[in-house]
Amino acid sequence: MPELPEVETIVRGLQKRIIGKTISGVEVLHPKPLGQTTPKELERFVRSQVFRKVERFGKYIHMQFASGKSLVCHLRMTGKYIYSSANVTKAEERRHIRIIFHFSDQSCLLYKDLRIFGTIKLYADGVTIAEKAKQGREPLSPALTTAYLLEKARRRQVAIKILLLDQSVIAGLGNIYVCEILFRARVSPFLSARDLSSAQAARIIEATREVIKLAIKNNGTSVSDFRNVDDKEGKFQNMLLVYQKTGAACAHCTGGIIQREKQGQRSTFFCPVCQV
DNA sequence: CTTAACGCCTGAAGGC
DNA sequence: TGCCTTCAGGCGTTAA
Numbered sequence: 001m002p003e004l005p006e007v008e009t010i011v012r013g014l015q016k017r018i019i020g021k022t023i024s025g026v027e028v029l030h031p032k033p034l035g036q037t038t039p040k041e042l043e044r045f046v047r048s049q050v051f052r053k054v055e056r057f058g059k060y061i062h063m064q065f066a067s068g069k070s071l072v073c074h075l076r077m078t079g080k081y082i083y084s085s086a087n088v089t090k091a092e093e094r095r096h097i098r099i100i101f102h103f104s105d106q107s108c109l110l111y112k113d114l115r116i117f118g119t120i121k122l123y124a125d126g127v128t129i130a131e132k133a134k135q136g137r138e139p140l141s142p143a144l145t146t147a148y149l150l151e152k153a154r155r156r157q158v159a160i161k162i163l164l165l166d167q168s169v170i171a172g173l174g175n176i177y178v179c180e181i182l183f184r185a186r187v188s189p190f191l192s193a194r195d196l197s198s199a200q201a202a203r204i205i206e207a208t209r210e211v212i213k214l215a216i217k218n219n220g221t222s223v224s225d226f227r228n229v230d231d232k233e234g235k236f237q238n239m240l241l242v243y244q245k246t247g248a249a250c251a252h253c254t255g256g257i258i259q260r261e262k263q264g265q266r267s268t269f270f271c272p273v274c275q276v
Numbered sequence: 277c278t279t280a281a282c283g284c285c286t287g288a289a290g291g292c
Numbered sequence: 293t294g295c296c297t298t299c300a301g302g303c304g305t306t307a308a
């Protein structure tokens with residue numbers, strides 16, 4: 001489940017692998033990631049285009065061509081971009097591949113997505129990117145301040161965990177990192193957002209930066225099936241303190257046992273003793 | 277405005 | 293062994 005650090009890892013891999021490559025053709029093995037766009041439209045849009053720049057905003061990947069046109073992609077749960085130096089022809093290797101971008105040097109970029117929740121959207125030059133406008137502040141931006149979080153939390157009655165998952169508040173956090181952040185900040189995931197104190201907000205911001213920086217440094221978390229562009233796992237799964245640690249002794253306090261509870265449709269992992 | 281529930285998808289895992 | 297249910301969770305949509 002790619003969150004900010006995983007998407008950042010993929011973007012850095014793409015920058016290394018596809019900048020300067022010319023698209024010679026595209027194969028659409030499953031049309032669902034394209035939404036309303038037809039395979040023919042995609043083919044016409046990307047053929048002969050040269051990748052100039054790849055950026056991340058929130059959990060989105062923004063692939064820009066030298067022409068000014070671009071693709072805005074979201075991986076959702078199981079999407080991944082894998083670079084291959086040669087064409088992929090074996091049926092077993094083609095499993096879960098939905099789109100293939102072929103390059104003029106015979107290498108290609110595979111879009112794999114087991115559950116097909118991910119999306120690829122086409123943007124003409126100069127068009128405002130709707131998805132970008134909806135994002136909240138980036139975790140590593142100085143614009144993310146305690147005052148900003150308190151202001152966003154003030155009128156909300158939802159649990160702080162639900163608020164942190166709201167992409168229009170902070171961009172890029174998902175279930176794993178929000179659990180880890182609240183644990184490190186020693187804040188209960190069930191606390192109503194409006195009851196957040198200034199000290200708690202400050203601890204959350206600090207923990208957010210720490211966790212995100214450390215996870216990026218470790219190339220993300222491969223807890224289910226995340227892989228980078230070179231099909232390699234991340235390392236942050238070895239550094240998780242609460243996520244999927246049900247029954248384990250708390251890493252912060254003595255006597256605390258990590259619990260799992262549902263919040264919304266997702267599992268929340270927390271220590272009932274020290275997260276208050 | 278906020279909030280909550282649902283649907284989208286596949287495959288692994290657990291229960292009986 | 294085999295069938296059925298549950299779970300994984302991001303996010304757009306819809307309804308209240």
